[in-house]
Amino acid sequence: DSxxxxxxxxxxxxxxxxxxxxxxxxxxxxxQILLSDCASSLAVQAYxxxxxxxxxxxxxxxxxxxxxxxxxxxIHVGNQVVSExxxxxxxxxxxxxxxxxxxxxxxxxxxxxxxxxxxxxxxTAELYIQWCDDTTSSEITRPRxxxxxxxxxxxxxxxxxxxxxxxxxxxxxWAGKTLEQVYExxxxxxxxxxxxxxxxxxxxxxxxxxxxALVFGHLFTILTTRLTSDELSxxxxxxxxxxxxxxxxxxxxxxxxxxxxxxxxxx
Amino acid sequence: xxxxxxLYCWRGDHGxxxxxADCLTVLAYAKFAGAPLKVHKITNPxxxxxxxxxALKTREEGSFSQPSKIIIQLRKQKxxxxxDLSAKECADTLAFVSLLExxxxxxxxxxxxxxxxxxxxxxxxxxxxxxxxxxNFLLPNRIHGRQLERLRLVRGDPTLEPGExxxxxxxxxxxxxxxxxxxxxxxxxxxxxxxxxxxxAYVFGHLAPLLKIKLPNGKLQQHxxxxxxxRQFCTNILVLYFPSESREAPAKKVSNHADGGDFDxxxxxxxxQILSVLFxxxxxxxxxxxxxxxxxxxxxxxxxxxxxxxEEEEED
Numbered sequence: 001d002s003x004x005x006x007x008x009x010x011x012x013x014x015x016x017x018x019x020x021x022x023x024x025x026x027x028x029x030x031x032q033i034l035l036s037d038c039a040s041s042l043a044v045q046a047y048x049x050x051x052x053x054x055x056x057x058x059x060x061x062x063x064x065x066x067x068x069x070x071x072x073x074x075i076h077v078g079n080q081v082v083s084e085x086x087x088x089x090x091x092x093x094x095x096x097x098x099x100x101x102x103x104x105x106x107x108x109x110x111x112x113x114x115x116x117x118x119x120x121x122x123x124t125a126e127l128y129i130q131w132c133d134d135t136t137s138s139e140i141t142r143p144r145x146x147x148x149x150x151x152x153x154x155x156x157x158x159x160x161x162x163x164x165x166x167x168x169x170x171x172x173x174w175a176g177k178t179l180e181q182v183y184e185x186x187x188x189x190x191x192x193x194x195x196x197x198x199x200x201x202x203x204x205x206x207x208x209x210x211x212x213a214l215v216f217g218h219l220f221t222i223l224t225t226r227l228t229s230d231e232l233s234x235x236x237x238x239x240x241x242x243x244x245x246x247x248x249x250x251x252x253x254x255x256x257x258x259x260x261x262x263x264x265x266x267x
Numbered sequence: 268x269x270x271x272x273x274l275y276c277w278r279g280d281h282g283x284x285x286x287x288a289d290c291l292t293v294l295a296y297a298k299f300a301g302a303p304l305k306v307h308k309i310t311n312p313x314x315x316x317x318x319x320x321x322a323l324k325t326r327e328e329g330s331f332s333q334p335s336k337i338i339i340q341l342r343k344q345k346x347x348x349x350x351d352l353s354a355k356e357c358a359d360t361l362a363f364v365s366l367l368e369x370x371x372x373x374x375x376x377x378x379x380x381x382x383x384x385x386x387x388x389x390x391x392x393x394x395x396x397x398x399x400x401x402x403n404f405l406l407p408n409r410i411h412g413r414q415l416e417r418l419r420l421v422r423g424d425p426t427l428e429p430g431e432x433x434x435x436x437x438x439x440x441x442x443x444x445x446x447x448x449x450x451x452x453x454x455x456x457x458x459x460x461x462x463x464x465x466x467x468a469y470v471f472g473h474l475a476p477l478l479k480i481k482l483p484n485g486k487l488q489q490h491x492x493x494x495x496x497x498r499q500f501c502t503n504i505l506v507l508y509f510p511s512e513s514r515e516a517p518a519k520k521v522s523n524h525a526d527g528g529d530f531d532x533x534x535x536x537x538x539x540q541i542l543s544v545l546f547x548x549x550x551x552x553x554x555x556x557x558x559x560x561x562x563x564x565x566x567x568x569x570x571x572x573x574x575x576x577x578e579e580e581e582e583d
Contacts, residue, residue, distance in 0.1 A: 070424070105450040108447070108450075109447035109448070109450045110451070112366060112443075113359070113363045113366040113447070113451075114362045116362065116365040116368075116369040116370065117362040120365035164420075167420055168420040168423075171413075171416065171420045172417070172421065193358070195358040196359075198355075
């Protein structure tokens with residue numbers, strides 16, 4: 001969202017506490033939501049839980065269109081609507097809740113860099129596998145994306161989205177990559193994350209930050225989503241510290257609702 | 268002995284070995300890794316082996332185009348600037364390069380290619396003057412369109428228009444990114460100690476054009492100039508690894524100042540005048556011959572020289 005919008009948000013909401021009826025909107029969990037959107041949504045949920053801010057998850061078929069930036073998830077807090085993890089982190093910071101205040105400058109730089117690494121490599125790889133791999137796209141993605149709509153709208157919307165994502169891949173230079181190369185990129189990304197995590201419980205000291213939420217969101221979703229092949233989750237499973245990291249966050253922050261998590265979204 | 272490697276990249280100007288960020292990244296990496304490259308500085312991307320610049324041509328493995336692919340290829344040939352890095356530093360490299368690409372690159376694209384004043388006064392002018400005819404009429408606009416399209420796709424907004432709103436958002440991210448890089452660099456000479464690595468190449472490639480190419484709308488430049496350690500970092504690399512380019516720059520700067528904002532260059536003006544006069548005379552003569560005002564008679568072949576008769580007829 002715009003810088004001006006952020007400034008206004010800060011000015012209007014600094015004093016207001018977090019309301020009880022804050023809601024997070026995402027696409028339908030069982031039939032519609034895709035891997036990349038599920039990962040982003042889980043990251044935001046994890047972050048809010050880490051901050052101790054209660055939020056209700058609401059599934060809507062048109063969540064993508066309701067969102068101010070066109071991307072899910074988005075949260076509705078008081079009379080503000082904020083979408084995507086970055087702006088949401090800014091928004092909660094304005095309300096006085098922050099996970100990264102204890103970091104020094106160098107650590108904060110590293111945190112932001114690693115968050116961009118996840119966005120640049122993991123999220124893009126997820127989008128590529130969903131939309132640019134013909135098998136996955138025709139067997140999983142398009143049917144799921146268009147499930148709430150009737151013919152012919154379902155075909156039109158699915159192909160329109162696919163075309164848009166493929167053009168974006170072209171613009172950033174991913175169009176020439178093969179599926180194997182994308183898996184290799186995911187592997188490199190996981191290796192970097194695993195290196196950075198080392199033997200620590202969280203990425204920075206003993207307290208989780210938004211980076212932990214983001215990494216958890218993506219890795220957990222990949223591990224628990226079945227795609228046409230298991231190669232993606234196998235890449236992550238080969239790093240044991242990442243596996244125990246995910247398990248730790250799941251047990252600490254999602255304990256009471258383990259049954260409700262999108263475990264094993266069978267597609 | 269490795270097979271000779273050839274690198275095709277954009278020509279340099281303003282004290283830089285190349286005006287394009289990707290080319291600078293690859294050139295810097297090659298210098299850091301000590302790779303013996305035969306560098307072709309060209310201004311016509313169609314002459315490159317892959318059709319885009321930069322391009323690395325190897326004897327056995329074909330040609331490669333994106334900086335990441337070129338660096339991987341150089342590493343395969345045992346020219347590795349990251350040899351001494353620990354595993355954590357390699358991970359940090361990946362993360363910071365992602366930061367550059369996600370937060371800084373869109374703003375750089377905007378400031379060089381989309382911002383109206385910068386594009387028309389500086390970027391398009393440089394490319395139009397340096398690309399050979401007739402590509403200089405096509406390419407700058409085509410690149411401009413492609414960069415705007417790229418910004419639209421990356422932001423996910425198909426109706427994006429260049430303007431203050433977009434500029435504010437992009438520059439906000441970019442300024443933050445530059446500050447973060449400055450904090451990470453601290454007072455070190457390079458990002459990971461005393462010897463440069465691929466991360467230094469990427470940062471140099473992206474920041475050096477911003478530092479050296481003077482733009483009318485220079486908000487990013489001002490911020491970069493205020494970050495002393497980054498500015499020092501770029502100048503350091505230029506002086507250490509590209510000494511010949513930085514020596515040329517002062518001489519060029521003087522002549523540029525003399526021209527000021529003058530659009531016509533003296534030698535071109537003279538040449539254009541002569542060419543246009545010749546063209547006009549040629550056109551008049553051609554018309555005269557075709558409409559019969561002037562005729563040249565050749566008498567049939569004799570041993571003597573044919574003589575030319577000129578007849579002028581008055582036209583009513």
